[in-house]
Amino acid sequence: KYPMPSLSRLSTTLLNYCRFSRLPWQPTRLLCDQPAPRLPRVYEPEYLDYKPDYPAANQFNLSFTCHEYPVLERFVKYAHSLLRNQFKLGPDNCRQVPYPQRKTIVDLYQPESTKVRDTFQLITYRRVLIVDNLPAVEMSLLINLLAHNLPEGVNLKIEQPSEEDDEFRFVPDLEVQELKKQVELGRSGK
Amino acid sequence: MLTASIRHIFNYASFGSRNFHLSVVLPAEPLKKKKRVDPQVELERIRKKTRRIEKEIKRLEQRGRYLKPLDEIEGERHFIKTLDSRERKLPAPSETEVEQRALLMKEWTRFKWRQLDTECQLLANQRRELYRAMQHLRMLDPSLFELATQPDESLLGLSLSGPLYTLPQSAEVFDAVDGDYRDVTPTYRYTFEVDKKMTFGKKK
Numbered sequence: 001k002y003p004m005p006s007l008s009r010l011s012t013t014l015l016n017y018c019r020f021s022r023l024p025w026q027p028t029r030l031l032c033d034q035p036a037p038r039l040p041r042v043y044e045p046e047y048l049d050y051k052p053d054y055p056a057a058n059q060f061n062l063s064f065t066c067h068e069y070p071v072l073e074r075f076v077k078y079a080h081s082l083l084r085n086q087f088k089l090g091p092d093n094c095r096q097v098p099y100p101q102r103k104t105i106v107d108l109y110q111p112e113s114t115k116v117r118d119t120f121q122l123i124t125y126r127r128v129l130i131v132d133n134l135p136a137v138e139m140s141l142l143i144n145l146l147a148h149n150l151p152e153g154v155n156l157k158i159e160q161p162s163e164e165d166d167e168f169r170f171v172p173d174l175e176v177q178e179l180k181k182q183v184e185l186g187r188s189g190k
Numbered sequence: 191m192l193t194a195s196i197r198h199i200f201n202y203a204s205f206g207s208r209n210f211h212l213s214v215v216l217p218a219e220p221l222k223k224k225k226r227v228d229p230q231v232e233l234e235r236i237r238k239k240t241r242r243i244e245k246e247i248k249r250l251e252q253r254g255r256y257l258k259p260l261d262e263i264e265g266e267r268h269f270i271k272t273l274d275s276r277e278r279k280l281p282a283p284s285e286t287e288v289e290q291r292a293l294l295m296k297e298w299t300r301f302k303w304r305q306l307d308t309e310c311q312l313l314a315n316q317r318r319e320l321y322r323a324m325q326h327l328r329m330l331d332p333s334l335f336e337l338a339t340q341p342d343e344s345l346l347g348l349s350l351s352g353p354l355y356t357l358p359q360s361a362e363v364f365d366a367v368d369g370d371y372r373d374v375t376p377t378y379r380y381t382f383e384v385d386k387k388m389t390f391g392k393k394k
Contacts, residue, residue: 052328057341069262086313100258103376108369121374125262136341137324141316143345145309150352158348171256171378178384179247185390186240 057136061165062129062146063157069125071151076127079146083131087142093133099126099169130161236390243388258378 062079066072076096083094101123108118134142143158150156159165283291328335 054339055341060346086310098260098263100260101262103374105372105374106369107372108367137320137339138317139342139345141313141320143348145313147350150350152352152355154352156350158346160346169257171258173250173255174380175382175384176247176250179243179388182389183240183243186236
């Protein structure tokens with residue numbers, strides 16, 4: 001990122017640029033497809049305004065994994081803004097959830113032996129977008145767009161949310177687990 | 191004390207010493223009488239205990255779960271500690287340099303905005319055509335329209351990956367090495383103690 005210059009210098013430079021540039025000024029177009037506002041229709045039947053139901057898809061997870069964090073962070077930010085602004089999902093319907101990293105140590109062996117010649121660590125970062133209330137017909141649009149824009153090294157998986165998956169985010173509550181075992185012991189019959 | 195009393199008998203009894211001899215069995219304690227446990231009482235005891243344990247579980251669950259720390263956000267300790275030694279102190283950029291950077295930033299902003307705008311337009315066009323097609327389908331065949339609006343289960347479980355920087359290399363160029371993967375993800379396990387009152391001990 002470039003360091004911002006002093007305000008007075010920047011403002012004069014930019015003002016001059018804006019005033020004397022020859023670029024054509026284009027008014028900001030509406031990025032969403034909204035119809036023109038209509039006058040209230042008092043004498044027209046109501047059934048003309050009825051629109052068919054487009055049922056929402058069940059809640060699903062967009063799971064992004066990558067070995068490089070900056071790339072992943074930037075892409076997930078893009079996907080999140082896409083869902084909020086273009087697909088009109090509010091903050092309740094589109095949440096980003098971070099998952100802890102998974103570390104793997106890779107040992108490379110010498111040819112035709114198990115003697116280790118090289119060792120390195122691979123870290124897999126994971127971010128999940130939980131999408132809710134997206135019309136089922138628009139799901140293919142979303143996935144096409146994401147698939148075309150996936151950067152190198154980023155993997156996308158579409159899955160259903162599960163509790164075992166979510167359990168990985170939390171520190172295991174060992175005391176509660178032990179107590180639950182005791183309850184099972186008591187119930188099964190002493 | 192018991193052996194002393196037996197010795198006493200041995201010494202002062204009227205019968206001969208050969209007929210009375212000590213062995214290991216003699217000083218042993220007699221077997222305790224087995225306590226008759228009322229099954230109802232026992233059941234009630236177990237029920238009370240499980241209820242107490244469940245209450246404890248509820249209390250522990252109420253205090254909330256701890257989230258695992260994220261190294262990529264919190265930062266790695268090693269890097270934070272050595273930040274001073276690795277920081278570069280550069281001279282302030284000249285005015286021309288500053289201006290050039292500002293103009294470059296503007297051009298970049300314009301480029302990115304145009305890119306986003308194009309994408310949004312394409313998406314809006316696609317969406318418009320999709321809904322128009324759906325309307326036509328509804329007029330032609332309502333049952334097919336119903337099917338088309340349902341969620342597509344085949345999309346779940348889909349796995350996509352980004353493009354690769356290089357093309358796949360031939361075996362002569364690329365040496366496929368043998369190796370092993372080891373999962374070293376930290377599991378946050380800690381030592382703890384559970385109150386004895388909350389456990390069902392082993393059967394004797």
